[in-house]
Amino acid sequence: MSAITGLSPEVVAKYEVVIGLEVHVQLLTATKAFCGCANQYGSAPNTNVCPTCLGLPGALPVLNKQAVEFATLAGLALNCQIREQSIFARKNYFYPDSPKGYQISQFDKPIAEHGWIDIVDANGDVKRIGVTRAHMEEDAGKSIHDGFADSATRTYVDLNRCGTPLIEIVSEPDMRTPDEAYQYLTLLKEIMLYCGVSDCNMEEGSLRCDANVSIMPRGSKTFGTKVEVKNVNSFRYVRSALEYEIERQIEIVEDGGTIKQETRLWSQPEGRTFSMRSKEQAHDYRYFPEPDLPPLIVSDAWKAAIAATMPELPEARRKRMIAEYELNKQDAETLTAEREFADRFETAARTAKSPRRVANLLLSELGGRLKAAGLELDASPVTLAGLVQAADLVEEGKISSKQLKGLFDICFEKSEDFGPVYEREKPQQITDSSAIEAMIDEVIAANPAQVAQYKAGKKTVAGFFVGQVMRASKGQANPALLNELVTKKLDA
Numbered sequence: 499m500s501a502i503t504g505l506s507p508e509v510v511a512k513y514e515v516v517i518g519l520e521v522h523v524q525l526l527t528a529t530k531a532f533c534g535c536a537n538q539y540g541s542a543p544n545t546n547v548c549p550t551c552l553g554l555p556g557a558l559p560v561l562n563k564q565a566v567e568f569a570t571l572a573g574l575a576l577n578c579q580i581r582e583q584s585i586f587a588r589k590n591y592f593y594p595d596s597p598k599g600y601q602i603s604q605f606d607k608p609i610a611e612h613g614w615i616d617i618v619d620a621n622g623d624v625k626r627i628g629v630t631r632a633h634m635e636e637d638a639g640k641s642i643h644d645g646f647a648d649s650a651t652r653t654y655v656d657l658n659r660c661g662t663p664l665i666e667i668v669s670e671p672d673m674r675t676p677d678e679a680y681q682y683l684t685l686l687k688e689i690m691l692y693c694g695v696s697d698c699n700m701e702e703g704s705l706r707c708d709a710n711v712s713i714m715p716r717g718s719k720t721f722g723t724k725v726e727v728k729n730v731n732s733f734r735y736v737r738s739a740l741e742y743e744i745e746r747q748i749e750i751v752e753d754g755g756t757i758k759q760e761t762r763l764w765s766q767p768e769g770r771t772f773s774m775r776s777k778e779q780a781h782d783y784r785y786f787p788e789p790d791l792p793p794l795i796v797s798d799a800w801k802a803a804i805a806a807t808m809p810e811l812p813e814a815r816r817k818r819m820i821a822e823y824e825l826n827k828q829d830a831e832t833l834t835a836e837r838e839f840a841d842r843f844e845t846a847a848r849t850a851k852s853p854r855r856v857a858n859l860l861l862s863e864l865g866g867r868l869k870a871a872g873l874e875l876d877a878s879p880v881t882l883a884g885l886v887q888a889a890d891l892v893e894e895g896k897i898s899s900k901q902l903k904g905l906f907d908i909c910f911e912k913s914e915d916f917g918p919v920y921e922r923e924k925p926q927q928i929t930d931s932s933a934i935e936a937m938i939d940e941v942i943a944a945n946p947a948q949v950a951q952y953k954a955g956k957k958t959v960a961g962f963f964v965g966q967v968m969r970a971s972k973g974q975a976n977p978a979l980l981n982e983l984v985t986k987k988l989d990a
């Protein structure tokens with residue numbers, strides 16, 4: 499039984515779901531798209547405004563070069579072709595937060611088109627989701643319906659956001675499950691963050707998503723009527739909204755009804771969508787070329803210069819790091835989730851004797867303790883430099899892994915970095931061969947069965963003896979020496 503409407507899995511399985519996403523990404527430029535006003539979130543209302551972004555008569559737009567470069571970089575990162583000539587268009591509609599009465603956008607000649615993002619489907623296979631286009635446009639202002647003494651009777655408007663540069667990234671209707679949509683969004687956001695073109699902060703509205711969804715009988719070639727769901731301001735909510743909407747549509751069709759083409763809003767508190775406007779009320783935007791802006795030309799040379807600033811993208815970085823540090827996929831995802839952190843990690847790890855050991859310690863010893871303490875990596879008492887120092891000491895056999903664990907425990911207890919803790923504690927090491935040999939002899943004498951296994955050819959049993967002696971020495975035996983002596987004794 500489904501969670502929402504009580505549809506049986508057999509009924510749900512009769513239908514195939516089609517999802518296409520439209521994602522608005524605010525560009526992180528210093529100034530707005532067509533004027534010199536600060537592009538800044540959180541300023542006092544109506545302070546970052548000028549005649550151009552207020553739409554006063556006679557004011558003319560001037561295109562922001564940085565916005566074009568960000569849009570181009572984002573387009574390239576999404577595997578799009580960049581149009582040599584793209585055209586700005588006016589999208590006409592009236593809304594109180596848009597004083598010009600139109601929005602400058604791009605229509606039939608967007609700056610970027612024909613791209614893709616690769617996700618992994620439910621079977622673990624790579625699935626390519628088409629990116630139809632990524633076009634440039636400007637944001638509108640904001641209506642403020644509450645927070646004022648007279649909010650019950652008035653709505654206020656803040657025009658600071660008017661003219662903020664955006665790209666709208668439109669996907670092909672290639673996704674088939676809410677999970678695929680979730681993955682697409684996650685990767686899209688990661689790519690934008692890696693490129694540094696947006697902060698993708700959904701709470702502040704710098705990344706916004708509209709989800710289009712329809713159902714059709716499984717195996718059908720003709721898509722069903724789509725419903726657009728707006729107002730979903732987290733990726734988790736997108737998934738919930740899609741799950742709800744799919745079941746709502748199936749239920750209608752099962753009851754012999756038809757799906758109306760409409761825009762619906764997701765209400766997170768109520769856990770449902772409700773109708774905002776139907777197709778009959780849909781806008782006719784009367785797009786026409788923006789007469790105040792010339793065609794935008796991105797020459798091959800300019801495009802190449804922008805492409806040269808492209809960072810290594812998340813997926814490529816994961817592949818490389820899996821090979822370079824012998825990581826599994828999940829660990830690679832953890833390390834690459836934020837570019838800034840991945841950069842800091844790699845810069846530090848590369849100074850270590852074994853970068854691989856740094857990665858492993860970070861994910862196991864440090865990661866485990868951070869999780870237990872409920873701390874983010876940024877708040878870790880052991881810094882990356884401390885981690886490298888620890889890894890080097892283990893690598894050189896100056897401390898054992900067990901001693902390292904003990905030192906890390908102290909770091910977390912006392913909120914101190916590894917360096918000072920190590921200097922103070924200076925764990926003892928037994929480097930005297932005869933002392934270690936004596937301990938090995940004892941363990942060998944106490945474990946005849948394991949000795950027999952070793953003699954019979956099971957060489958891995960040596961690890962058992964190393965472990966036992968290490969324990970007996972309270973982690974103080976020099977690991978390199980211990981290994982060497984155990985093999986020598988067993989082979990004797």
Ligand code: ADP
Pocket residue numbers: 516517518519520668669670671672710711712721722723724725
């Ligand atoms: P519109 O003209 O209504 O804006 P578009 O064809 O431009 O529609 O598509 C908008 C978004 O809806 C795109 O992301 C696209 O992939 C998606 N989409 C189009 N048709 C469907 C459908 N039948 N079911 C689900 N999504 C769809």
Ligand code: ZN
Pocket residue numbers: 530533534535546547548549550551552661
């Ligand atoms: Zn302005």
Ligand code: MG
Pocket residue numbers: none
């Ligand atoms: Mg469209």
